[in-house]
Amino acid sequence: MSEKLTKTALTPSTHTTPPAKFSHGVRKGNILQVAGQVGFGPAVEGQAPKPVGPGLREQTLQTLANVQAILEEGGASWEDVMMLRVFLTDTGHFAEFNEIYNEFFADLVEAPSARTTVYVGLPAGLLVEIDALAVLG
Amino acid sequence: MSEKLTKTALTPSTHTTPPAKFSHGVRKGNILQVAGQVGFGPAVEGQAPKPVGPGLREQTLQTLANVQAILEEGGASWEDVMMLRVFLTDTGHFAEFNEIYNEFFADLVEAPSARTTVYVGLPAGLLVEIDALAVLG
Amino acid sequence: MSEKLTKTALTPSTHTTPPAKFSHGVRKGNILQVAGQVGFGPAVEGQAPKPVGPGLREQTLQTLANVQAILEEGGASWEDVMMLRVFLTDTGHFAEFNEIYNEFFADLVEAPSARTTVYVGLPAGLLVEIDALAVLG
Numbered sequence: 001m002s003e004k005l006t007k008t009a010l011t012p013s014t015h016t017t018p019p020a021k022f023s024h025g026v027r028k029g030n031i032l033q034v035a036g037q038v039g040f041g042p043a044v045e046g047q048a049p050k051p052v053g054p055g056l057r058e059q060t061l062q063t064l065a066n067v068q069a070i071l072e073e074g075g076a077s078w079e080d081v082m083m084l085r086v087f088l089t090d091t092g093h094f095a096e097f098n099e100i101y102n103e104f105f106a107d108l109v110e111a112p113s114a115r116t117t118v119y120v121g122l123p124a125g126l127l128v129e130i131d132a133l134a135v136l137g
Numbered sequence: 138m139s140e141k142l143t144k145t146a147l148t149p150s151t152h153t154t155p156p157a158k159f160s161h162g163v164r165k166g167n168i169l170q171v172a173g174q175v176g177f178g179p180a181v182e183g184q185a186p187k188p189v190g191p192g193l194r195e196q197t198l199q200t201l202a203n204v205q206a207i208l209e210e211g212g213a214s215w216e217d218v219m220m221l222r223v224f225l226t227d228t229g230h231f232a233e234f235n236e237i238y239n240e241f242f243a244d245l246v247e248a249p250s251a252r253t254t255v256y257v258g259l260p261a262g263l264l265v266e267i268d269a270l271a272v273l274g
Numbered sequence: 275m276s277e278k279l280t281k282t283a284l285t286p287s288t289h290t291t292p293p294a295k296f297s298h299g300v301r302k303g304n305i306l307q308v309a310g311q312v313g314f315g316p317a318v319e320g321q322a323p324k325p326v327g328p329g330l331r332e333q334t335l336q337t338l339a340n341v342q343a344i345l346e347e348g349g350a351s352w353e354d355v356m357m358l359r360v361f362l363t364d365t366g367h368f369a370e371f372n373e374i375y376n377e378f379f380a381d382l383v384e385a386p387s388a389r390t391t392v393y394v395g396l397p398a399g400l401l402v403e404i405d406a407l408a409v410l411g
Binding site (some may be wrong): 005006007008009018019020021022024025026028029031033034035037068085087094120121122123124129131133 | 304353354356357358365366371372375376378380382384385386387388389390391392393394407409411
Binding site for chain 2 (some may be wrong): 277303307398
């Protein structure tokens with residue numbers, strides 16, 4: 001009875017090409033999944049992606065901006081996000097990360113997203129990675 | 138054609154305030170996402186949250202109770218859970234964790250949830266963190 | 275108004291019994307969740323599961339085959355996958371993993387899945403674990 005759903009890749013123009021055959025984000029029906037984003041600055045033709053800075057603040061804000069660009073590409077906003085998975089590399093970053101996070105989300109209107117924060121290994125130079133699940137509608 | 142879905146924060150009264158602007162759980166439509174829960178005991182006014190005990194058993198049972206409280210706040214039960222993400226800190230805990238897990242879920246009627254278990258870093262004193270995705274209806 | 279959804283366990287005959295009370299995969303409505311899969315070969319009666327080989331290539335291909343068997347058991351294919359979570363143990367494996375991944379997914383027709391890759395601890399002998407979220411329809 002239901003019509004066929006289409007899966008759409010979400011590829012903001014600011015994003016560097018993924019390093020493998022995956023999408024920065026996909027949307028199908030009212031489900032939108034954002035791939036793990038890191039603090040890479042806007043894509044520069046012919047250059048390998050690199051983090052915007054060595055510090056947690058710059059990387060976190062850039063990572064969140066990268067997630068947001070994908071949400072917007074798919075017609076969603078932070079208000080639609082159900083879950084943010086946060087991967088940090090150092091438990092010592094938790095308090096500072098939360099400060100930055102709270103500033104960033106100060107103006108949320110709807111219920112804030114759920115979140116899980118764990119400490120993992122990331123490629124050299126990266127301090128934070130974030131992915132997101134959104135439900136639109 | 139479909140009506141606007143509302144995202145609702147799920148905040149059991151037993152839960153301590155999240156350390157940042159995120160929700161312990163959110164529900165939108167028939168999707169319910171529980172944030173990463175740990176073995177913190179019930180909130181005590183004016184006290185920082187702390188784990189119920191140093192051992193894996195106490196922490197795991199409290200963590201599962203904390204997940205369950207959020208599911209119930211959103212009108213769901215373990216039967217609705219599709220995925221549990223389990224974060225342990227030590228591969229040596231796997232067998233004991235599974236024993237506790239099996240006891241806890243002995244009475245499940247429907248298909249048990251899927252699960253992924255990986256070993257990560259957690260804040261000092263925490264041995265286990267669990268989050269959950271449920272589909273209601 | 276909507277009919278009751280049933281949650282179905284997805285248990286390919288090739289799979290070893292899960293080490294605890296969880297399902298290799300579950301489907302409810304149009305949501306399908308695959309549990310964390312590793313490079314275990316097909317189940318052999320009376321034998322503990324073991325990885326197909328010590329190398330990243332064999333384990334990755336077997337892991338992907340194991341994910342695929344669960345997708346197919348639930349009536350889905352790689353085209354329906356929204357998110358793959360990849361857990362590696364060594365950042366030094368990233369480039370080789372991506373090569374294998376790209377070969378495996380060379381023939382995808384629809385938008386490739388989103389993906390998050392992080393580096394965690396896994397039980398001894400395992401180099402990769404992957405789980406998947408699919409939306410059918």
